[in-house]
Structures are given as structure tokens and as C-alpha cells.
Amino acid sequence: xxxxxxxxxxxxxxxxxxxxxxxxxxxxxxxxxxxxxxxxxxxxxxxxxxxxxxxxxxxxxxxxxxxxxxxxxxxxxxxxxxxxxxxxxxxxxxxxxxxxxx
Amino acid sequence: xxxxxxxxxxxxxxxxxxxxxxxxxxxxxxxxxxxxxxxxxxxxxxxxxxxxxxxxxxxxxxxxxxxxxxxxxxxxxxxxxxxxxxxxxxxxxxxxxxxxxxxxxxxxxxxxxxxxxxxxxxxxxxxxxxxxxxxxxxxxxxxxxxxxxxxxxxxxxxxxxxxxxxxxxxxxxxxxxxxxxxxxxxxxxxxxxxxxxxxxxxxxxxxxxxxxxxxxxxxxxxxxxxxxxxxxxxxxxxxxxxxxxxxxxxxxxxxxxxxxxxxxxxxxxxxxxxxxxxxxxxxxxxxxxxxxxxxxxxxxxxxxxxxxxxx
Numbered sequence: 001x002x003x004x005x006x007x008x009x010x011x012x013x014x015x016x017x018x019x020x021x022x023x024x025x026x027x028x029x030x031x032x033x034x035x036x037x038x039x040x041x042x043x044x045x046x047x048x049x050x051x052x053x054x055x056x057x058x059x060x061x062x063x064x065x066x067x068x069x070x071x072x073x074x075x076x077x078x079x080x081x082x083x084x085x086x087x088x089x090x091x092x093x094x095x096x097x098x099x100x101x102x
Numbered sequence: 103x104x105x106x107x108x109x110x111x112x113x114x115x116x117x118x119x120x121x122x123x124x125x126x127x128x129x130x131x132x133x134x135x136x137x138x139x140x141x142x143x144x145x146x147x148x149x150x151x152x153x154x155x156x157x158x159x160x161x162x163x164x165x166x167x168x169x170x171x172x173x174x175x176x177x178x179x180x181x182x183x184x185x186x187x188x189x190x191x192x193x194x195x196x197x198x199x200x201x202x203x204x205x206x207x208x209x210x211x212x213x214x215x216x217x218x219x220x221x222x223x224x225x226x227x228x229x230x231x232x233x234x235x236x237x238x239x240x241x242x243x244x245x246x247x248x249x250x251x252x253x254x255x256x257x258x259x260x261x262x263x264x265x266x267x268x269x270x271x272x273x274x275x276x277x278x279x280x281x282x283x284x285x286x287x288x289x290x291x292x293x294x295x296x297x298x299x300x301x302x303x304x305x306x307x308x309x310x311x312x313x314x315x316x317x318x319x320x321x322x323x324x325x326x327x328x329x330x331x332x333x334x335x336x337x338x339x340x341x342x343x344x345x346x347x348x349x350x351x352x353x354x355x356x357x358x359x360x361x362x363x364x365x366x367x368x369x370x371x372x373x374x375x376x377x378x379x380x381x382x383x384x385x386x387x388x389x390x391x392x393x394x395x396x397x398x399x400x401x402x403x404x405x406x407x408x409x410x411x412x413x
Contacts, residue, residue, distance in 0.1 A: 009163030022162050022173075030120035030159070030166035038125060054108050058138075058299045059336055061130040062119040070108040079119030083126030083325075084333035089297070097333070 031079070035062065039082035042100045045074055049094035056086040056095065105300045113138055114168075116146070121166035122158040126332025128295065128322035128339070129155050129237045133208065135299050136235055136318070137169075139306035145169060146204045147186050151179035151213025154244040155237065176217045180225035180234055183207035187230045204310050205232040211252035212242040215278050226285045226315045233309045233316045236278065239324035247327040251276040254347075255398070256391055257379045259327070264382040269391055274398065282317040283353045289314075291352040293361075294321035294339045301350055301361055308354070321348045329378025338376055345373040346403040351410060360410040367403075370396045 009018065019025070050072070057065040057072050064080035066073045087097040116137040123130050133155065140146055149172040150156035156173060159166040174182035183205050193199040207225075209218050214236035222234055241259050242248040249262040254275045258264040262271035279292045289312045291305040302320065309316035321342055325332045342348035343362055347370060350362040371392060374380040383392050407413035 018163075024160075024163055024165045027165060028118040028168040030161075030164040031118045033120040033122075033164050035120055035122070054111055055297060057111050058107070058135060059131060059295070061123060061125070061127050062121075063115050063117065063130075063134065064119055067111045070112055076119060081125035083335075084331075085126055085131075085335045088333040089336050 034078045035081055036078045039077075039080060039100045041082045041084060041097050042077075043075060043080065043082065043084060043087050044096045044098055045072075046094045046096065049092050051092055051094070053091065055089050055091065059085045059089050061085065105298075105303060107298050107300070110138055110299075110303065113142055116140070116168045117159065118166045118168065120164065122161060123154060124324075124326055126325045126335055127154070128239065128324065128335055129210075130159075131295055131335070132235075132237050132302065132320045132322045135295070135302045136206070136306040136320075139303050139310060140204060144202045144204055146206055147172065147183070147190075148205075149174050149179050149183045149186070149207045151207070151209035151218045152176040152244070153210035153213050154239075155208055155210065157244065176213050178221045179207040179209045179213060179218055180221035180223075183232050183234075184225035184228060184230040187232050191231070205230070206310070207232065207234045209234065209236050210243070211236060211238045211240060212244075212250045214238075215252040215276055216250050222282075222317075223285065226282065226287050226317065229287075229314055231313055231315070233306075233318065235306075235309075235318045235320060237320050237322040238278075239322050239327060240275070241324070241327050243324045243327045252278070255395060256383055256388075258382060259379070269382055269388050270379075277402075279317075279319045279351075282319075283358075285315075285317075286356070287315045287317065288312050289316035289352070289354055291317070292319045292321075292348070293350050293352075294342060294348055295336060296339070296343075296350075296362075297336065305352060308352075312354075327379070329381075330376055334376060338373075341368065341373040341376060344368045345370050346399055347373055349403065349406050351406065358410045360406065360412055363412065370399055 057067050062079045064076040087095045147170040187205040241253045247259050249259040256270040258270045264270040283290045293302045323338045344364040345368045351360045
């Protein structure tokens, strides 16, 4: 595509340097924006109690429960907003919900 | 191949974290479930009508979408995606493009039930090979919880406030899935988030890989607008199905099929009491309104059972 501008867009980029039409060429770059600091409550995964039933990963609105080889991994706390949906769906009490420390 | 949640969850995500939707929002959960239904080798072009999803997943200079995404205005998500599909079809015909692309438009209930209805109806009527997905959170949440034609009767919103004169919105919710079924398109489905995500996955797969236009109406709770605690997302979806306030069904080539029939139909109170927007209905002077809602739900449920050949 023409006018390809892959330069990082930071707040100090001048308006003349932004991409034409506000296009973004770096797909999925929202990952660079950390929403983890929104958290007031924090889910904690208790590995010993987890049966890998896979009910929690699809309910996460922030894609913060990574899955590898049909097994869930620990939370991506960079993006988890602490909504607690996963805590509520766990049938085995393998996720606790605690206050976020400063 | 039979559905296996464990297998399906291995697919790479097509939408990333770092978007700015509220904590506990139902919409991104619905969107990722739908995108998971795409075959991994296929590309997709998405578009969204103005709404939470559009403005929060694509804040310049960040995009949460790993596939192509087109911004459009409130009223024309259907037109935008149908145009992209027409351009792709022309390129394909001329041999200018080899890969397979699929086309999905997303809209909230404001951009679908109200403002975008004409462009949606047009796109469906013209027969583009696309899917339109409405994530229905029953009000204009992005601008501050104004009532839409999808807001249920007696819900408290900022433009249909409950008080001493009126007990919330005065009109019934529009049944958009019926309206879309009346277009006679190949596939129409109504679904929500279920525990194993089988229903939404299979419907999304059918909608995407059925040739011609398809429409999906997905019930997606909004913790902010409905005033419930964020962890209860999945419980509210389950209650909506069990009280029959949001039946889960599909219409394939004109054949109606009910996908979920609760073993025990729960009273509507069970659903209403989970949300702050219905809190005023439990005041003594408003209790008769709940009976009225129950009667309406029962009638609509009977009608649906008849259409699906279950009654």
C-alpha cells in the first residue's frame, strides 16, 4: 500500500506526520497499550485447584487468559482489567479475587 | 468436526487486549467468539457502526484488530462492508486476488435497531456475501445510556428515567431478529454467551460460511448501563435464556429452529432483580408491571415455539 508509514505514533508526533486517513498499518498494536493499571481487584490463579476445564479463557473481555496446547497459562496482568468474570465462572474455586495492591 | 472448546481455544486471537472497552463488557467476549469461528487461514474484513466497540477497539494510533478494520459512521456499517465485499468480488472475478476474505460488520443496538437499519436492510436485500453482527446491549451505552428501540419496557435509562410519573421506558423492545428473518436471507440467528460458547461458535461459523447475507443478534450485557457487578456477566446471559427473555434460535433457509429450551422456565423476576435498571419495578406500587412483563414474555415465547414447531 502507498504512503506506508510504520513509524511509531507517540503523543509528540506532529499532525503533519500522522498517517493519511488515520490509517494504522501495525495490526493488533493495541497490545502495546497496557490497561492493567485500571484494575481495582485482581484475579489470582490457583494452579493446584485448576482442572484445565477451559471455561474461563473464552469469557475474558481482554484476552488476558492465554491458552497454549489446550491449557490455560497465568494471567496477562498487563491487560487484565480485573472485571472478575473468570472468577465467577470457575466451577472449582481455582481463581480468587483480591484487592489490587498499589 | 464436533465442537471442542479445548481445541478451539488454541486458535490465535484475532482481537488483542489493550482495547479500551470497560472491564467486564460483554461485547468483546462476543466479538472474539465470532472471530474464532473463522477458519484460521482465511482473512476477514471487519467494520463497525459507531458505538463502544468501534471507538474503543480502534483509538488512533492503536488497533486491537489483527485483521482489516474499516471505521464507518453510525448509519452505514451495512453499506460499508457490502461495498468492500462487492469490490472483493470484482477483484476475485478478474483474478486480481487469490486469498479468501470474509466480511463482517459489527454494530451495537443503536447502530443496528435504529440508526443503521436502512443500510443493514439494503445490504441484506442486495445479497452480499457478508455477516452483520449486532451486539445487543439494549441502549446507547457509548453516549451515556440513552434508550434505543432495543431497550426493554420499563428499563431505566437517562432518556427514559424512572420516577414518580413514569416507571422507565414505555415501549416494548423491537424484535429485530424477526424483522431480519422477514428479509428471507439464508441465515438469521439469535444467540448469547453460553458457558462453553458452542452456540455462538457454531452459529458464527454457519453465518460466515453460508453463501449470501447472514445476520446474528448477540445479547451482550453492559455492566455500566444495566447496573450490575461486573463478575455476573455469564450469569445474566444464562438467566436471560432461562427466563426466555432472550430465546436462542436460528432460521436457516426459512426453517426455524429453537436451540435452547430451558428445562424449567424461570420467572422474569429472577432476571430483573440482577440489574439496577429494573430496581424500581420491585417497589410496591410497581409490582403489577412485572406481571405485565411476564405476560408479554409468555406470549412471545409461545409465538416462537409455534414458529419453531415446538408447540
